[in-house]
Amino acid sequence: MTTIGSRIRSLKEELPSGIRLVAVSKFHPADDIRAAYDAGQRIFGENRVQELVEKQALLPPDTEWHFIGSLQRNKVKFIVPFIACIHSLDSERLMIEIEKQAAQIDRVIPCLIELHVAQEESKSGFLPDECRRFLREGVWRNCPHIRISGVMGMATFTSDETQIRKEFRLLKSLFEEFKNDFFAEDPSFKELSMGMSDDYRIAAEEGSTMLRIGSLIFGPRI
């Protein structure tokens, strides 16, 4: 068993069933992804289109690819044919482009709305009020090739656990609010994508359904 394989196994043993693991393989070679695949991992997260397209060609067809980074509209067309979930829906313009490309090949793409809850300016995503307005305006209702399946967010990069927990609680409460106000009749709206290598235990305690873990599995990104 490889190191990567054993890290996958021990994470899976630790996590409650019902939480899915997205192995974030960005910057790591296809061989490392294969080692994780051979240990039973099927969901992988990438944040660059070109890198993702190259790796996707090298892994078995039942590998599930999730896009987790900031997505440029002119690159949407390259991932739409195979992507299983886009975690980073952060504007109406991006949504319209995904809808257009997905309609052309008649695929429905699960997407998570990215929310900005951290203290850092650099992080992307809708602010809570922007997201309320986006949902109220309802352009998404005319996008039959997009399935809004939940929300994604990142906590502030800090060692202050209280701060991190507070941000995950905010994400969870926004998820509940949107579920109630806009998706009460829609069972697809169920994912709360939060938690990375340094904060996944807190995220799991606060109700995450998808953890996005990179360096803990694959080692540091060089």
Ligand SMILES: *Cc1c(COP(=O)(O)O)cnc(C)c1O
């Ligand atoms: C890189 C990245 C991760 C994984 O980060 P680690 O700290 O290596 O676990 C998770 N989510 C997003 C959006 C990322 O860009």
